[in-house]
Amino acid sequence: MSDETLKKGINRSDDNKMIEIIGMHKWFGDLHVLDDIHLTVYKGERIVICGPSGSGKSTLIRCINRLEELQKGKIIVDGTELTNNLKDVEKIREEVGMVFQHFNLFPHLTIIENLTLGPIWVRKAPKKEAEEMAMVYLKKVHIEDQAQKYPGQLSGGQQQRVAIARSLCMKPKIMLFDEPTSALDPEMVKEVLDVMINLAEEGMTMVVVSHEMGFAKSVAHRVMFMDFGRIVEENTPQEFFDHPQHERTKLFLSQILN
Amino acid sequence: MVQLPRDNNQTDRLRAPVIRIGAWQWLKSNLFNGVFNSVVTILVCIFLYKIIPPFVRWAFIDSLWLSTADQCRAGDGACWSIIPANIRFIIFGFYPYELHWRPTVAMIMLISLLFYSKNRNHWNTSLGYIWIAGLLIMGILMRGGIWGLTAVESDQWGGLPLTLMLSVFGMFAAYPLGILLALGRRSKMPAIKTLCILYIELIRGVPLISLLFMSAVLFPLFLPAGLTVNKIIRAQAAIILFTAAYIAEVVRGGLQAISRGQYEAAESLGLNYVQKMRLVVLPQALKIVIPPTVGILISAFKDTSLVVIIALYDILKTTRSVLGNPSWMGFSPEAYIFVALIYFVCCYAMSNYSRRLERELHS
Numbered sequence: 001m002s003d004e005t006l007k008k009g010i011n012r013s014d015d016n017k018m019i020e021i022i023g024m025h026k027w028f029g030d031l032h033v034l035d036d037i038h039l040t041v042y043k044g045e046r047i048v049i050c051g052p053s054g055s056g057k058s059t060l061i062r063c064i065n066r067l068e069e070l071q072k073g074k075i076i077v078d079g080t081e082l083t084n085n086l087k088d089v090e091k092i093r094e095e096v097g098m099v100f101q102h103f104n105l106f107p108h109l110t111i112i113e114n115l116t117l118g119p120i121w122v123r124k125a126p127k128k129e130a131e132e133m134a135m136v137y138l139k140k141v142h143i144e145d146q147a148q149k150y151p152g153q154l155s156g157g158q159q160q161r162v163a164i165a166r167s168l169c170m171k172p173k174i175m176l177f178d179e180p181t182s183a184l185d186p187e188m189v190k191e192v193l194d195v196m197i198n199l200a201e202e203g204m205t206m207v208v209v210s211h212e213m214g215f216a217k218s219v220a221h222r223v224m225f226m227d228f229g230r231i232v233e234e235n236t237p238q239e240f241f242d243h244p245q246h247e248r249t250k251l252f253l254s255q256i257l258n
Numbered sequence: 259m260v261q262l263p264r265d266n267n268q269t270d271r272l273r274a275p276v277i278r279i280g281a282w283q284w285l286k287s288n289l290f291n292g293v294f295n296s297v298v299t300i301l302v303c304i305f306l307y308k309i310i311p312p313f314v315r316w317a318f319i320d321s322l323w324l325s326t327a328d329q330c331r332a333g334d335g336a337c338w339s340i341i342p343a344n345i346r347f348i349i350f351g352f353y354p355y356e357l358h359w360r361p362t363v364a365m366i367m368l369i370s371l372l373f374y375s376k377n378r379n380h381w382n383t384s385l386g387y388i389w390i391a392g393l394l395i396m397g398i399l400m401r402g403g404i405w406g407l408t409a410v411e412s413d414q415w416g417g418l419p420l421t422l423m424l425s426v427f428g429m430f431a432a433y434p435l436g437i438l439l440a441l442g443r444r445s446k447m448p449a450i451k452t453l454c455i456l457y458i459e460l461i462r463g464v465p466l467i468s469l470l471f472m473s474a475v476l477f478p479l480f481l482p483a484g485l486t487v488n489k490i491i492r493a494q495a496a497i498i499l500f501t502a503a504y505i506a507e508v509v510r511g512g513l514q515a516i517s518r519g520q521y522e523a524a525e526s527l528g529l530n531y532v533q534k535m536r537l538v539v540l541p542q543a544l545k546i547v548i549p550p551t552v553g554i555l556i557s558a559f560k561d562t563s564l565v566v567i568i569a570l571y572d573i574l575k576t577t578r579s580v581l582g583n584p585s586w587m588g589f590s591p592e593a594y595i596f597v598a599l600i601y602f603v604c605c606y607a608m609s610n611y612s613r614r615l616e617r618e619l620h621s
């Protein structure tokens with residue numbers, strides 16, 4: 001599939017908004033980690049966020065499913081505003097899948113149990129149905145033969161693919177990726193990125209914190225650069241990599257792309 | 259990229275060297291490797307030579323197993339006869355003699371239930387019902403009063419049934435209570451958190467004996483006139499409350515060992531608090547703390563012997579009563595060794611089982 005077909009046709013109308021962040025601020029003590037963030041993500045859109053460590057990019061996407069609380073501003077996910085109401089938070093978490101840097105699989109459960117936990121307990125799916133669905137997703141990430149093993153018996157790349165499948169089993173409308181490849185050995189990065197590209201081809205709405213610039217170029221609709229809690233620059237991948245506007249972005253790109 | 263040649267032919271690889279040593283070599287390297295170690299080895303050997311043969315002679319060769327007390331006094335060896343001659347009082351205390359079959363059946367039921375529950379494949383809801391039914395029948399057997407069984411008041415209960423009852427109920431009730439306290443202590447709600455901390459620190463700050471005294475002496479003062487709570491139940495409550503505080507701190511340690519990522523992964527799947535704890539966090543945390551938890555349960559089991567100070571006749575107290583009988587006076591080593599063996603068998607079974615459980619849960 002060419003890059004153009006992959007990126008075509010995002011309907012940027014108001015009723016197609018999946019995530020809307022308006023004037024979000026967050027502080028850790030005195031540290032202003034998120035400073036007036038405005039961001040709208042439309043259905044089917046893929047956004048890659050990059051930036052130096054400590055720039056607030058992880059915190060930003062962790063706010064989207066309330067793993068972090070914001071202190072000012074508003075987040076609306078799929079029409080529901082994130083508030084302190086636990087019911088709303090749980091409802092949004094059902095719709096938003098999250099993939100972590102360190103996989104965070106449940107080590108005391110087998111792979112198939114990891115995948116069926118959410119569907120059985122949150123979606124109230126019958127066990128057999130949940131297991132069938134889990135096998136479908138395991139096939140999709142090419143590890144259906146590991147279903148009965150425990151996470152500790154798998155390589156890092158396999159674990160991350162299981163983690164992606166685990167999120168997909170909840171049939172989320174949005175997938176968040178928090179540096180999904182940065183804890184992996186170099187030879188395993190590709191197998192995880194391939195799974196993510198497949199997901200993109202299916203039209204999943206994705207927000208990815210990553211420094212994989214190749215992935216950003218081929219898959220993202222928009223690339224954002226964050227520094228000191230602000231979105232410094234935001235553009236199409238083409239423009240972003242070929243004509244970065246800010247000095248800070250240029251410096252960062254020159255370091256990361258050497 | 260260049261493919262590196264990969265040699266899978268094991269025969270060409272270097273094997274780890276096999277070292278064989280003979281008995282003499284082993285002795286030399288383990289027991290006599292240096293002047294100090296040689297001296298220690300020799301001293302220990304002399305000590306064992308002085309201790310073991312006389313003990314074997316006393317306990318086995320010269321001992322009497324089924325004799326009267328007078329025959330024992332004539333002999334030089336151990337008088338194990340004190341056990342068979344008084345076994346029924348040691349085991350059952352003041353429970354009516356002709357009704358001893360009832361606590362016997364109850365104990366056999368309890369032990370079979372424990373054995374049945376050892377297998378993790380049996381852990382399901384029906385096991386819960388089996389336990390409830392079993393406990394009910396045991397209670398009826400002990401207490402009587404219906405089905406044509408003669409009623410036996412609980413102040414006549416004693417010996418091994420009492421020890422087992424206090425400890426088994428103590429453990430099974432204290433464990434979940436301890437988990438709740440540990441979760442409460444980590445709660446974000448200040449009221450719950452403060453209450454749990456207060457409870458844990460207060461209970462851990464006093465010895466079990468003082469709690470037992472309070473349950474026996476102080477507690478009835480607060481009850482409305484005419485209402486009394488059985489002394490055994492009061493002691494049982496004291497043991498449960500005491501053990502739970504210690505369990506809580508151990509479980510809290512386990513909870514702290516679980517990484518934040520596990521909580522976040524569970525939350526991002528949409529699991530609520532109860533599901534998150536029950537399905538993700540507690541299974542891992544409780545597994546980590548199996549060794550210290552079993553340590554607490556074992557000491558709780560042994561601490562049940564402290565109920566003697568509020569005049570309950572547990573197995574240690576019944577044994578001491580036997581020693582108070584003039585004809586059997588003076589044979590305390592034999593009697594105490596016997597009771598120690600009973601305690602040891604129970605505790606050893608517990609620690610053995612915990613090790614097996616750890617192995618099975620190892621993943």
